[in-house]
Amino acid sequence: MMQYLALAAVLFAIGIFGVLTRRNAIGILMSLELMFNAANINLVTFNKYIQVPGIAENLTGQVFAIFVVVIAAAEAVVGLAIVLLLYRNWKGIDVDRINIMKW
């Protein structure tokens, strides 16, 4: 079980790295997807290995993972729509340049 958790941690760390270092908004979105997947691996692992007393049908983790997948899809859709809008208005999707929300 610990291997799976470690794998998820590594994947999550890589995702963080991507989010912090990418300039390209699409690159950040991709890194976010990696982090979602890391969380999902954890959920499914817990579902497999950890027993919750009192629940016979032990699939809560998978159900949550499905929700996460759906939300990730929704997030990607909206995120990419925003990216396209940014591209149209700023002629680029470099997040370092897009700073009107700072003030």
Place this chain on the structure above:
Amino acid sequence: MSCNMVFALAAEKLAGNIEVPERAEYLRVIMLELNRIASHLIWFGTTSLDLGAITPFLYGFREREDILDLFEMTCGQRLTFNYIRVGGVAGDIPREFIPKCREFLGKFDAKVDDYERVLTENPIFVARNKDVGILTPEMAVAYGVSGPSLRASGVRFDLRKDDPYSIYDRFDFNIPAFHNGDCYDRYMVRIQEMRESAKIVRQAIDRIPDGEVRAKVSINFKPPAGEVYSRIENSRGEMGAYIQSIGEKKPLRVKLRGGSYNQLQVMPELVKGHKIADVVAIMASLDIIMPEVDR
């Protein structure tokens, strides 16, 4: 064939005294109408090919093959026909021409029905052509578009009726015309024209008299000086020949006018606001032949 014809007409008009024999006139009409059918068949095939349907292409070429056989037995050529001469036609038709031609005409209407079954009612075909590339009558006249493309816009103008040449006034046929001027109407006009042409050929074959096929015209005949313009209706619109003569054996200037040039010119107006795929459809429906543009 129609280039032969229009030049012969112009030369005869210029000379003024050439009497074309009756049988030759009938043969000319037969050949011209068969040629119109063959040309429309090519148009039908390439149009369907441009829209992505491959089968009708081969159907069109199958019937065209029969017409080419008829031409071959008449003048020996399958592509660059040279049959109509000043003062008549090059030679009489072989004996088996008439039965062969009757056989072809007998089955041709059913074949056209076939084409219509494949395309006319096909929802995809209709969707691709209806209300695409609308050519208004004003625009068509302004750009000098002629022939089926003009008639699809609702202008019922056909030189065979409006400025009869040869013996077209003796035949009973209709000039199909529509009013929307979109690709679909241009398609329908040509399909119906094929039927009408077949009708003309049928009448001509029934009534063709015996006799000479060529008036005596000296090889060295010198027409009087002057200029002349004659025009006929061919499959792509008005075909005109302009000859300027200075009374020599050779003319000073000859200019042939084809229909494609004007139809190409109107393209930019038609394709505005359409998709690339529609450009293909519009180009196909106008029946533009590039070599003819370059006349």
Place this chain on the structure above:
Amino acid sequence: MEITGIFKYLYELLQSTGLPQVLVDIIALASAAVMIFGVLAVIALFLVWWERKVSAHIQQRFGPMRTGWHGWRQTIADAVKLLQKEDITPSTVDRPVFFWAPVIAFVAAFMVYVTIPFGDGLIVSDLNIGILFIIAITTFTIISLLMAGWGSNNKYALLGGMRSAAQVVSYEVPMVVSVLAVIVFAGSLSMVDIVQSQAKIYKWYFFRLPFGPIAFFTYIIAATAETNRTPFDLPEAEQELVAGFNVEYSGMKFAMFFLAEFVNMFTVSAIGATLFFGGWQGPLLPSWVWFLVKTFALVFVLMWFRWTYPRLRVDQLMEFSWKFLLPVSFANLILAGWMKYSGWFNW
């Protein structure tokens, strides 16, 4: 003449050699993979030949006639020629992407056959997610198209790739929804279970009126679009895009795309036969013969479409999917669920 027994015998023979069970399973799976590959390669070659013959006869000509009986050797000669051709890689392409695109298309096309039952017991692995597995794997086809389009570094290839990706994504939705209608009735995702639930001809899902035929027709239309065939062959519309996403490919790589295309055509027909026409079920003849007969009948329908219809325009294509096919298939899914719930045709 069932051939399942032969495989069982071979498997037992392998076990009796005393190898460890893991190794036995691996060998069995590997040989199954090789066998399926061989069968599919033959089927694909046959389909190429058959497509020529069908198109020729629809167009009132003969097609290949010279080499062998009705030109049966022609396709083999063509395939050999294609494999011998020089494999050109243009200098401006994105090399790794250009290389992997046909490989992915090829592998995805063949991986689907893990869960397709060729006959009673003739299945590599009866996964409990059967049909979902197939649908998931086929999405890799889109990736390969996009990779080919992008990697070629050619505007026609890029346009073709984007067009076909947009098209396949759009048509996947109605396809999956129409398949779901059958799954609702079968109550299982496993292909074997679905086939076994249609043991008699009146139990075939195609005959479960009214939802069966609707589901089938939406499926077959969406499947035609999924395989990029006329009237939905926009990705390779010669008149607009030269040849679409594979314009830069030649030789071996082109052969892989080509083969994958025909295998995909067989796949969608096989799924159609399995879901709607009882798969291998049928009297007298062995099960795999029934399966092949039904599948080839559906393949013929696809070819018939191709050689009859003109091509749609891009916007009409999308409109057809989203505004017509999708609502119809969703309504059909609700209808199927309601029928199941109220017990109609619940034999």
Place this chain on the structure above:
Amino acid sequence: MIAGVFSQIGQSFQQLIGDVSSNPLFYLISFVLILSALMVVTLKNIFHSALFLILTLFSVAGIYILLHAEFLAAVQVLIYVGAVAILIIFAIMLTSQLTSKRIVQTNEQVTVALLICFGFLGTAFLSIPYTVWRIADVALPAENIFTLGKLLMTDYVLPFEVVSIVLLAALIGAVVLARREGS
């Protein structure tokens, strides 16, 4: 003291990695997964990153299969590879001039980011083995999919509906956002 922390991390790392031969498939998939994930965040060509993202997501599906979540694996491939990844590739193509090699894809925070990542990883590696897990490893229900469907329609029907509405809202939102002005 720092050396002590490192040695402790090393120890728990060994514990985490465990015995390679016990489950070779897991290690193979993990290797591919981590390698491709690294490619996703480091490659210069964003299109290649997207392709490696697909590989990563596919390997995650493999991990799900190892964890007996077949349905989730299929959903993962179907939604991530079939929809999200294709969406991303489309977005990349539509903003295509950004993929040229001259544009720097990473910013100046690489060192900081590395520090944060390793900080996180160290913490995680330290804490995972020292947490007391109530490991039961009971067999999952054999008919995984049926149970999943039942759960979604009974216990989790409210979240299910909410997620559907979120998805619908995202759909409409994306259409509104991406639509050109005045068309």
